[in-house]
Amino acid sequence: MANSSATKTAWKLQEIVAHGSNVSAVVLGKNSGRLVATGGEDCRVNLWSVNKPNCIMSLTGHTSPVESVRFNASEELVVAGSQSGSLRIWDLEAAKILRTLIGHKANVCSLDFHPYGEFVASGSMDTNVKLWDVRRKGCVFRYKGHTQAVRCLRFSPDGKWLASASDDHSVKLWDLTAGKMMAELSEHTGPVNIIEFHPNEYLLASGSADRTVRFWDLEKFQLVGCTEGETIPVRAILFSNDGGCLFCGGRDLLRVYGWEPERCFDSVPVGWGKVCDLAICNKQLIGVSSLQSNISSFVIDLTRVKMTGCAMQGPVLPELPVNKLTPSGPSLRRIYERPSTTCSKPKRVSPTSDDDEKESRAEIQNPEQYKEIFQPRNAISRTPPRNNEPFPAPLEDDTNNVKETVTPTTDVVTPAVCNRKNSDQLQRPPVAASTPIVCQDPPLSAPQNKPSVVSAARNEPIGLKAIENKPPVISAARNEPIGLKAADFLPAVKCSSPTEVADDEAVNQIRKGHDTMCTVLTSRMRNVNTVKTVWNSGDIKASMDSAVAINDLSVVVDLLNILNLKPSLWKLDLCLVVLPQIEKLLQSKYESYVNTGCLSLKLILQRFLPLITESLAAPPSVGVDISREERLSKCKMCYKHLRALNQLVKSRSTQSGRYGSAFSELHLLMSGLE
Template identity: 50%
Template structure:
């Protein structure tokens, strides 16, 4: 069997309302933060289903989130334009920053300073000083909402991508615009600096990725349009490739000349963020309340240069292009560009600019009405075990080794296990035999005192030497007493009324053999009777179902008072989701509540799956009808209102059961916690 090149790692319910944004930790790729309409920011460990920490305090839906480079801080921007900075290790909020007049679309942390940049729908980019809790500078010039902003690796520039189709490069020292990159034909969704070279990559809704030289501000190359718009970009950790994420696709690009090394067909939908972790690429996306994480094995990427875009346009053979050197197989750039200096500059420059920073902060400081109270914000650690495993190793020099291990591929697609694990075992078993004869040898070299102490110790080995001999001889010689019990107490394997010695055992065994067969047949006959009755009931339900009256078929199944029949029915309806209706919800919700407390785990899982479908499909309809009862004579609306009211009452009753069982350990407990988040939408 061959391993998969890419696979889905997990999918889970992240919020009680729609998810609006997410971000992966770029350093480790092992942590993720999400923001949603429920005004919360939740942090997750990738490949773990449970929320580690929930951050609350925003008064509006959260629109964007971002980790800092050490993954110890998280910035979150809301629909109101306010920003909150959280210290994850201390589990507390450290700053609330207000100043934007509309939605915050993008955030980024300075690579080594205590600064955050934010881009908003109000067309402005703001640079914030976290320590002084103020805005240092506001960059204006875009005519469309800011979709993405990034600091350069040396912290001197900010690149901003906007819906106006422009990418602007700003100088932080002078506070001025350096250059406009104008060749995109549609909204620019993402911008990313090369980790080493003076190179900038931009991805747009025009379905292309363009590479720009930051010394000459010229276009280096451009990819051909892909099937859908580019949504996320990330460079390889060594800067050899660029990974571009779009709708259900991942492209691996080179830029000198522009070429596509490889393409992966992914099932992640509208991918929101990418991160490179060890030898894998992690991609995350969200849809309504769900978040899914996918993995790409970078070791299986085609690393030989493909046909370049210029060659495709000019009809030239692969490997050469007009005016350029032949392309080599190595994906390294030979442009000789300057590299970013990523060392932290002296702090004296910061002190010299301190008066300017203060005056700017005062000029940009919000009014008293715009300020939010940090005391209303809280960090709720919901998974202390994973929280400790992620943040406590940061206090040591080395982190937990699991953070550097790749995520395993699905078991069905993994190749046979390598022969490395059995290798140490022969070494361990082969070491003791040589030690046994070598133990008496060192004795003459010991000092007299040590020899006196060690004298009693060599005595046991001669007694243990005969042990291996009997163990090896039976391997080649069949023992004459092979039919005799091998030192076992046979009475321990017999019923109490059959235990005895000698011939009594045989006599009692013959006497009770018929009784044992009778007891087995009684259980067998009772089980056959149950299955026969269940088969007849299912035939009745199937006859009514095939006649086209699904509601009557479900009612007849409920009246049979057999939970197994209900479970079989739910499993069918869970597969074909279009069968569900308000009438069936009214009939089945009371039975689903009973199944949630069943002692059979498969009954509980079937009930949970049905409850998830009901909540996802009918919650908004039930809430809208319950909140607005019919005021005029409308028979159809009154009937719908009665059905929704019954479903609402049943769901509230189910909610109490879910709340009681959400602390159960294992997969069942995680399922109930997901249901608790979905049931919270009823409020």
């Protein structure tokens, strides 16, 4: 320890106000253990350095609360998922937005970066797991199998598997290249909150709300251990650097576990409340927690923690060469085969320039700390945050040593100096300061050493454009793998200039889709013309009958989109034809179909439900009234269809996402059916 008189095992480092509203996501950078990213209900992602009170960078662009955040292995990129189902990826060194990925229908609960390839995995409350290609800006595969929200995702150390944990009490393992589930681990009796792969061996640990941590052998996909000592749900777990023990964080407590046989080596009281994430830095365990708009950081001195069979080995695991990753004791199972490389840094994705992403920004709040943590692009190598000393512990009897809650400072008066040497580099976004940014350009054709002053309000690069062939944009709704090979999930063998991703397969897929779409649209146009011929006769019901008879739901949608704009065209006999089609639309996988079905059903309920209920409740008529009998017969049939739809609407009214509120409104309107 830096202070020989320090005697504490665990202590609070600091507490800061991280957002203007509640904090909804907190994550530590595992490479350095000194970077923290927070997401808040204010729709921002803020970047912090552990033990520093000021915000380094504020990332904006999301329009709904941020639900999850994750660093990549080198801590150069950060991805954030929002309540609306969108993902945004920022390049922290360049202070630029890279990608906006849209495809989930509900909150994005979990994220992870692939250890080698340019892929991101996301899990959502819509129960889907999606694999995204960052460079090609698209979803390359969707993994379906969970029945409830996906709370945690982790790629295996060799980059070949993806593990997902869910509220449905299960952990699933997916083969990335085959695009299928390998195994389902379902011994937990409560929602699974967190999972972690062993750094070396085929072993997986999972922590659950059932207050257990379970260890799984990934060769036989069998349970090999289960802890029973937890009294609260497990929220954060982390293997030690050498993989000899597992740190388990719960409310105000850290436990250290071994397995085969499972046993608890040590328990350390820590007043962190509900811990959010753990990381190792300089033989110290760093923990972060959140409470309302505040985050707190805590330190546990691992030299004072009992870890039988677990010896700390200095640097954090990701910094060790692959050929030195050896377990501390005899291995009981297979070791991950990670190919050694001479260059582990992935090729960089050029920042996007799409119109829908221009509002996403990375605002540098503290230029000095930014320069300290992120070297310029032209540096020989990136170094982690610049303080390699352990965090000093307060004295045992020092009760006033913990720093007071600090409000992050955003008023910066120091000018930031950047050195542009490469013509293909993009200018960093402006510093949130009242002083200009001074940029020094190298001489071009003639000596020009006079620095240029750039307005701090400018948001666009000045005279610089990235020259590249933009990769194709792939639809986020695609469910089939697109040109994925095993090599895509492995690092490059040589440190040569990154080769361009072959787009032939993607182009072939697009061409196939184009031919198919042309055929579909031609058939659709022919069917629409058939319905149009009947429409010109002025018989609306006959037009809808012809659209239904064609058996093409897209034509029904086209016709309903017109009728929804003209409520006066609707009659009771038209409702009889439309209601069975609405049931199909509400169960469709296409958002536009669901939207049209909801609008049509809402119109029917508002205009005809009072008539239907009054007709059914009226006493029998005396004598013969043919028109009244016909109306009563139509009302009975409409009532029957609405009762069937009521069950569907009720089941979907509680779901979250874009259409949750629409189904809730329909459910209220249908309350008159009871």
